[in-house]
Amino acid sequence: MTKAQEIYRKQLLxxxxxxxxxxxxxxxxxxxxxxxxxxxxxxxKLSVKELINLIAVMDGKEHPKPKDSLFATRSQIYAVHCLWQKVAKDTSERALMFFIRKVTKNLYLKVEHLKKKEASKVLIVLKKMENA
Structure with a gap:
Protein backbone atom coordinates (compact mmCIF):
# COMPACT_ATOMS: atom_id res chain seq x y z
CA MET A 1 0.00 0.00 0.00
CA THR A 2 1.42 3.38 -0.98
CA LYS A 3 1.71 6.28 1.42
CA ALA A 4 -1.22 8.07 -0.23
CA GLN A 5 -3.39 4.95 0.07
CA GLU A 6 -2.51 4.59 3.75
CA ILE A 7 -3.45 8.22 4.37
CA TYR A 8 -6.75 7.76 2.49
CA ARG A 9 -7.54 4.63 4.49
CA LYS A 10 -6.85 6.44 7.78
CA GLN A 11 -9.09 9.30 6.65
CA LEU A 12 -11.91 6.84 5.93
CA LEU A 13 -11.46 5.29 9.37
CA LYS A 45 -9.70 -5.06 9.19
CA LEU A 46 -11.66 -3.79 6.17
CA SER A 47 -10.20 -2.85 2.79
CA VAL A 48 -10.60 0.63 1.29
CA LYS A 49 -13.53 -0.49 -0.89
CA GLU A 50 -15.23 -2.05 2.11
CA LEU A 51 -14.66 1.10 4.18
CA ILE A 52 -16.29 3.19 1.45
CA ASN A 53 -19.22 0.78 1.39
CA LEU A 54 -19.44 0.92 5.20
CA ILE A 55 -19.71 4.73 5.13
CA ALA A 56 -22.39 4.55 2.42
CA VAL A 57 -24.35 2.03 4.52
CA MET A 58 -24.03 4.27 7.59
CA ASP A 59 -25.39 7.16 5.49
CA GLY A 60 -28.27 4.94 4.32
CA LYS A 61 -27.26 5.10 0.64
CA GLU A 62 -26.27 1.45 0.04
CA HIS A 63 -26.65 -2.07 1.37
CA PRO A 64 -23.72 -3.96 2.87
CA LYS A 65 -21.50 -5.66 0.29
CA PRO A 66 -19.74 -8.54 2.02
CA LYS A 67 -16.22 -9.65 1.14
CA ASP A 68 -15.73 -11.49 -2.10
CA SER A 69 -16.38 -15.18 -2.00
CA LEU A 70 -13.37 -17.43 -1.68
CA PHE A 71 -14.93 -20.01 -3.95
CA ALA A 72 -14.39 -20.30 -7.69
CA THR A 73 -16.55 -18.15 -9.94
CA ARG A 74 -19.10 -19.60 -12.33
CA SER A 75 -16.93 -18.71 -15.30
CA GLN A 76 -13.94 -20.53 -13.76
CA ILE A 77 -16.07 -23.63 -13.14
CA TYR A 78 -17.43 -23.51 -16.69
CA ALA A 79 -13.92 -23.11 -18.12
CA VAL A 80 -12.64 -26.08 -16.08
CA HIS A 81 -15.46 -28.28 -17.39
CA CYS A 82 -14.98 -27.14 -21.00
CA LEU A 83 -11.22 -27.60 -21.01
CA TRP A 84 -11.55 -30.96 -19.28
CA GLN A 85 -13.89 -32.16 -22.04
CA LYS A 86 -11.28 -31.13 -24.65
CA VAL A 87 -8.12 -32.61 -23.11
CA ALA A 88 -9.18 -35.65 -21.09
CA LYS A 89 -9.40 -39.23 -22.30
CA ASP A 90 -11.83 -40.05 -19.48
CA THR A 91 -14.19 -37.05 -19.32
CA SER A 92 -16.15 -38.28 -16.30
CA GLU A 93 -16.72 -36.09 -13.27
CA ARG A 94 -14.87 -38.59 -11.11
CA ALA A 95 -11.76 -38.42 -13.30
CA LEU A 96 -11.91 -34.62 -13.18
CA MET A 97 -12.05 -34.67 -9.38
CA PHE A 98 -8.98 -36.95 -9.19
CA PHE A 99 -7.19 -34.63 -11.63
CA ILE A 100 -8.06 -31.65 -9.43
CA ARG A 101 -6.74 -33.58 -6.43
CA LYS A 102 -3.40 -34.09 -8.20
CA VAL A 103 -3.11 -30.39 -9.01
CA THR A 104 -4.39 -28.86 -5.75
CA LYS A 105 -3.44 -31.61 -3.26
CA ASN A 106 -7.03 -31.39 -1.94
CA LEU A 107 -9.90 -33.77 -2.58
CA TYR A 108 -13.26 -32.16 -3.36
CA LEU A 109 -16.63 -33.72 -4.06
CA LYS A 110 -17.62 -31.09 -6.63
CA VAL A 111 -15.80 -28.58 -8.82
CA GLU A 112 -17.95 -25.86 -7.22
CA HIS A 113 -16.09 -26.39 -3.93
CA LEU A 114 -12.77 -25.22 -5.41
CA LYS A 115 -11.25 -22.01 -4.12
CA LYS A 116 -10.53 -19.22 -6.62
CA LYS A 117 -6.75 -19.69 -6.50
CA GLU A 118 -7.04 -23.44 -6.87
CA ALA A 119 -9.39 -23.05 -9.83
CA SER A 120 -6.80 -20.76 -11.44
CA LYS A 121 -4.10 -23.41 -10.95
CA VAL A 122 -6.31 -26.10 -12.47
CA LEU A 123 -7.10 -23.85 -15.45
CA ILE A 124 -3.41 -23.13 -16.05
CA VAL A 125 -2.59 -26.84 -16.07
CA LEU A 126 -5.54 -27.63 -18.36
CA LYS A 127 -4.50 -24.89 -20.80
CA LYS A 128 -0.95 -26.24 -20.87
CA MET A 129 -2.36 -29.70 -21.62
CA GLU A 130 -4.52 -28.26 -24.38
CA ASN A 131 -1.54 -26.53 -26.03
CA ALA A 132 0.78 -29.53 -25.70
Missing part, protein backbone atom coordinates in the same frame (compact mmCIF):
# COMPACT_ATOMS: atom_id res chain seq x y z
CA UNK A 14 -11.57 8.76 10.93
CA UNK A 15 -14.82 9.52 9.06
CA UNK A 16 -16.30 6.27 10.38
CA UNK A 17 -15.25 6.87 13.99
CA UNK A 18 -16.66 10.42 14.02
CA UNK A 19 -19.92 9.48 12.29
CA UNK A 20 -23.10 9.84 14.42
CA UNK A 21 -24.19 6.31 13.42
CA UNK A 22 -20.95 4.89 14.83
CA UNK A 23 -21.31 6.80 18.09
CA UNK A 24 -24.90 5.60 18.54
CA UNK A 25 -23.99 1.99 17.67
CA UNK A 26 -21.05 2.05 20.10
CA UNK A 27 -23.21 3.39 22.94
CA UNK A 28 -25.87 0.74 22.35
CA UNK A 29 -23.15 -1.94 21.96
CA UNK A 30 -24.35 -2.88 18.47
CA UNK A 31 -21.22 -1.95 16.51
CA UNK A 32 -19.77 -5.48 16.50
CA UNK A 33 -23.05 -6.94 15.29
CA UNK A 34 -23.26 -4.27 12.58
CA UNK A 35 -19.75 -5.16 11.35
CA UNK A 36 -20.68 -8.84 11.16
CA UNK A 37 -22.27 -8.07 7.78
CA UNK A 38 -18.69 -7.71 6.49
CA UNK A 39 -17.42 -10.71 8.42
CA UNK A 40 -15.10 -8.73 10.73
CA UNK A 41 -15.12 -7.52 14.32
CA UNK A 42 -13.21 -4.27 13.69
CA UNK A 43 -13.44 -1.69 10.91
CA UNK A 44 -9.62 -1.62 10.85
Missing amino acids: AIIHTHPFYKHAKISEAWGEFLSAWGVDSSA
Whole structure:
Protein backbone atom coordinates (compact mmCIF):
# COMPACT_ATOMS: atom_id res chain seq x y z
CA MET A 1 0.00 0.00 0.00
CA THR A 2 1.42 3.38 -0.98
CA LYS A 3 1.71 6.28 1.42
CA ALA A 4 -1.22 8.07 -0.23
CA GLN A 5 -3.39 4.95 0.07
CA GLU A 6 -2.51 4.59 3.75
CA ILE A 7 -3.45 8.22 4.37
CA TYR A 8 -6.75 7.76 2.49
CA ARG A 9 -7.54 4.63 4.49
CA LYS A 10 -6.85 6.44 7.78
CA GLN A 11 -9.09 9.30 6.65
CA LEU A 12 -11.91 6.84 5.93
CA LEU A 13 -11.46 5.29 9.37
CA ALA A 14 -11.57 8.76 10.93
CA ILE A 15 -14.82 9.52 9.06
CA ILE A 16 -16.30 6.27 10.38
CA HIS A 17 -15.25 6.87 13.99
CA THR A 18 -16.66 10.42 14.02
CA HIS A 19 -19.92 9.48 12.29
CA PRO A 20 -23.10 9.84 14.42
CA PHE A 21 -24.19 6.31 13.42
CA TYR A 22 -20.95 4.89 14.83
CA LYS A 23 -21.31 6.80 18.09
CA HIS A 24 -24.90 5.60 18.54
CA ALA A 25 -23.99 1.99 17.67
CA LYS A 26 -21.05 2.05 20.10
CA ILE A 27 -23.21 3.39 22.94
CA SER A 28 -25.87 0.74 22.35
CA GLU A 29 -23.15 -1.94 21.96
CA ALA A 30 -24.35 -2.88 18.47
CA TRP A 31 -21.22 -1.95 16.51
CA GLY A 32 -19.77 -5.48 16.50
CA GLU A 33 -23.05 -6.94 15.29
CA PHE A 34 -23.26 -4.27 12.58
CA LEU A 35 -19.75 -5.16 11.35
CA SER A 36 -20.68 -8.84 11.16
CA ALA A 37 -22.27 -8.07 7.78
CA TRP A 38 -18.69 -7.71 6.49
CA GLY A 39 -17.42 -10.71 8.42
CA VAL A 40 -15.10 -8.73 10.73
CA ASP A 41 -15.12 -7.52 14.32
CA SER A 42 -13.21 -4.27 13.69
CA SER A 43 -13.44 -1.69 10.91
CA ALA A 44 -9.62 -1.62 10.85
CA LYS A 45 -9.70 -5.06 9.19
CA LEU A 46 -11.66 -3.79 6.17
CA SER A 47 -10.20 -2.85 2.79
CA VAL A 48 -10.60 0.63 1.29
CA LYS A 49 -13.53 -0.49 -0.89
CA GLU A 50 -15.23 -2.05 2.11
CA LEU A 51 -14.66 1.10 4.18
CA ILE A 52 -16.29 3.19 1.45
CA ASN A 53 -19.22 0.78 1.39
CA LEU A 54 -19.44 0.92 5.20
CA ILE A 55 -19.71 4.73 5.13
CA ALA A 56 -22.39 4.55 2.42
CA VAL A 57 -24.35 2.03 4.52
CA MET A 58 -24.03 4.27 7.59
CA ASP A 59 -25.39 7.16 5.49
CA GLY A 60 -28.27 4.94 4.32
CA LYS A 61 -27.26 5.10 0.64
CA GLU A 62 -26.27 1.45 0.04
CA HIS A 63 -26.65 -2.07 1.37
CA PRO A 64 -23.72 -3.96 2.87
CA LYS A 65 -21.50 -5.66 0.29
CA PRO A 66 -19.74 -8.54 2.02
CA LYS A 67 -16.22 -9.65 1.14
CA ASP A 68 -15.73 -11.49 -2.10
CA SER A 69 -16.38 -15.18 -2.00
CA LEU A 70 -13.37 -17.43 -1.68
CA PHE A 71 -14.93 -20.01 -3.95
CA ALA A 72 -14.39 -20.30 -7.69
CA THR A 73 -16.55 -18.15 -9.94
CA ARG A 74 -19.10 -19.60 -12.33
CA SER A 75 -16.93 -18.71 -15.30
CA GLN A 76 -13.94 -20.53 -13.76
CA ILE A 77 -16.07 -23.63 -13.14
CA TYR A 78 -17.43 -23.51 -16.69
CA ALA A 79 -13.92 -23.11 -18.12
CA VAL A 80 -12.64 -26.08 -16.08
CA HIS A 81 -15.46 -28.28 -17.39
CA CYS A 82 -14.98 -27.14 -21.00
CA LEU A 83 -11.22 -27.60 -21.01
CA TRP A 84 -11.55 -30.96 -19.28
CA GLN A 85 -13.89 -32.16 -22.04
CA LYS A 86 -11.28 -31.13 -24.65
CA VAL A 87 -8.12 -32.61 -23.11
CA ALA A 88 -9.18 -35.65 -21.09
CA LYS A 89 -9.40 -39.23 -22.30
CA ASP A 90 -11.83 -40.05 -19.48
CA THR A 91 -14.19 -37.05 -19.32
CA SER A 92 -16.15 -38.28 -16.30
CA GLU A 93 -16.72 -36.09 -13.27
CA ARG A 94 -14.87 -38.59 -11.11
CA ALA A 95 -11.76 -38.42 -13.30
CA LEU A 96 -11.91 -34.62 -13.18
CA MET A 97 -12.05 -34.67 -9.38
CA PHE A 98 -8.98 -36.95 -9.19
CA PHE A 99 -7.19 -34.63 -11.63
CA ILE A 100 -8.06 -31.65 -9.43
CA ARG A 101 -6.74 -33.58 -6.43
CA LYS A 102 -3.40 -34.09 -8.20
CA VAL A 103 -3.11 -30.39 -9.01
CA THR A 104 -4.39 -28.86 -5.75
CA LYS A 105 -3.44 -31.61 -3.26
CA ASN A 106 -7.03 -31.39 -1.94
CA LEU A 107 -9.90 -33.77 -2.58
CA TYR A 108 -13.26 -32.16 -3.36
CA LEU A 109 -16.63 -33.72 -4.06
CA LYS A 110 -17.62 -31.09 -6.63
CA VAL A 111 -15.80 -28.58 -8.82
CA GLU A 112 -17.95 -25.86 -7.22
CA HIS A 113 -16.09 -26.39 -3.93
CA LEU A 114 -12.77 -25.22 -5.41
CA LYS A 115 -11.25 -22.01 -4.12
CA LYS A 116 -10.53 -19.22 -6.62
CA LYS A 117 -6.75 -19.69 -6.50
CA GLU A 118 -7.04 -23.44 -6.87
CA ALA A 119 -9.39 -23.05 -9.83
CA SER A 120 -6.80 -20.76 -11.44
CA LYS A 121 -4.10 -23.41 -10.95
CA VAL A 122 -6.31 -26.10 -12.47
CA LEU A 123 -7.10 -23.85 -15.45
CA ILE A 124 -3.41 -23.13 -16.05
CA VAL A 125 -2.59 -26.84 -16.07
CA LEU A 126 -5.54 -27.63 -18.36
CA LYS A 127 -4.50 -24.89 -20.80
CA LYS A 128 -0.95 -26.24 -20.87
CA MET A 129 -2.36 -29.70 -21.62
CA GLU A 130 -4.52 -28.26 -24.38
CA ASN A 131 -1.54 -26.53 -26.03
CA ALA A 132 0.78 -29.53 -25.70
